[in-house]
Amino acid sequence: QVQxxxxxxxxxQPGRSLRLSCVGSGFTFSNFGMHWVRQAPGKGLEWxxxxxxxxxxxxxxxxxxxxxxxxxxxxxxxxxxxxxSLRVEDTAVYYCARDRPTLVPDLWxxxxxxxxxxxxxx
Amino acid sequence: xIQMTQSPSTLSASVxxxxxxxxxxxxxxxxxxxxxxxxPGKAPNLLIYKASSLESGVPSRFSGSxxxxxxxxxxxxxxxxxxxxxYCQQYxxxxxxxxxxxxxxxx
Numbered sequence: 001q002v003q004x005x006x007x008x009x010x011x012x013q014p015g016r017s018l019r020l021s022c023v024g025s026g027f028t029f030s031n032f033g034m035h036w037v038r039q040a041p042g043k044g045l046e047w048x049x050x051x052x053x054x055x056x057x058x059x060x061x062x063x064x065x066x067x068x069x070x071x072x073x074x075x076x077x078x079x080x081x082x083x084x085s086l087r088v089e090d091t092a093v094y095y096c097a098r099d100r101p102t103l104v105p106d107l108w109x110x111x112x113x114x115x116x117x118x119x120x121x122x
Numbered sequence: 123x124i125q126m127t128q129s130p131s132t133l134s135a136s137v138x139x140x141x142x143x144x145x146x147x148x149x150x151x152x153x154x155x156x157x158x159x160x161x162p163g164k165a166p167n168l169l170i171y172k173a174s175s176l177e178s179g180v181p182s183r184f185s186g187s188x189x190x191x192x193x194x195x196x197x198x199x200x201x202x203x204x205x206x207x208x209y210c211q212q213y214x215x216x217x218x219x220x221x222x223x224x225x226x227x228x229x
Contacts, residue, residue, distance in 0.1 A: 024141055030132065032213065044220055044221070044222050045158075045211070045220040045223075046220070047219065047220070048215050050216075059216060059217075061217055062217075070154055093165075105217040106213060107182045107213035107216060108154075108156045108168075108171055108211065108213045108218065109156070109158075109166075109168065109211075110171075110177070111168075112165035112166055112167070112212050113165060114164075114165055115165055119215045
């Protein structure tokens with residue numbers, strides 16, 4: 001069965017960095033576009049970033065552009081989110097989510113991980 | 123960015139009720155709309171894609187309709203397991219955007 005397992009969350013001070021990971025199993029990871037979606041405490045869902053299945057194209061929400069980097073290692077079935085210059089407003093549960101098995105992502109999500117909490121606080 | 127507006131934000135209903143949630147897009151998104159269910163402390167779960175296509179394994183009491191700018195999610199015969207939050211999401215144009223959510227509560 002499809003599984004996505006995130007890790008790497010924690011408490012970090014404003015301005016510092018953190019790297020999240022998401023390991024996929026139960027499917028051919030290299031065939032799927034992958035996303036990060038976040039949810040601030042008590043709030044709704046916000047898309048963060050997408051990476052194509054081959055890793056050659058990446059797109060970001062304006063709120064994280066130039067601070068966050070989405071990466072993948074298809075040999076390790078792993079998706080990453082490198083988060084730099086973190087702000088208090090980045091506090092959220094971060095989910096990785098799977099797109100469709102196409103080179104160009106469809107931008108909707110059929111499987112989600114359980115999420116990892118990132119708290120940015122001094 | 124395309125703005126998605128859901129109504130109501132909270133809905134009180136009883137087991138067995140027929141429930142309808144509305145989602146409106148700020149511009150036409152054709153049928154490129156998905157619906158998700160989220161329970162407290164859990165990840166969202168895909169219910170509907172392409173406005174009306176039921177995801178595999180999702181009970182048939184869930185249905186979606188609409189196109190253009192107005193969409194609905196209907197639960198026909200609310201079950202205890204359905205008390206949760208529901209989100210619509212457009213994928214017509216990047217960035218993908220979500221509605222603010224509808225919380226379905228026990229009456």
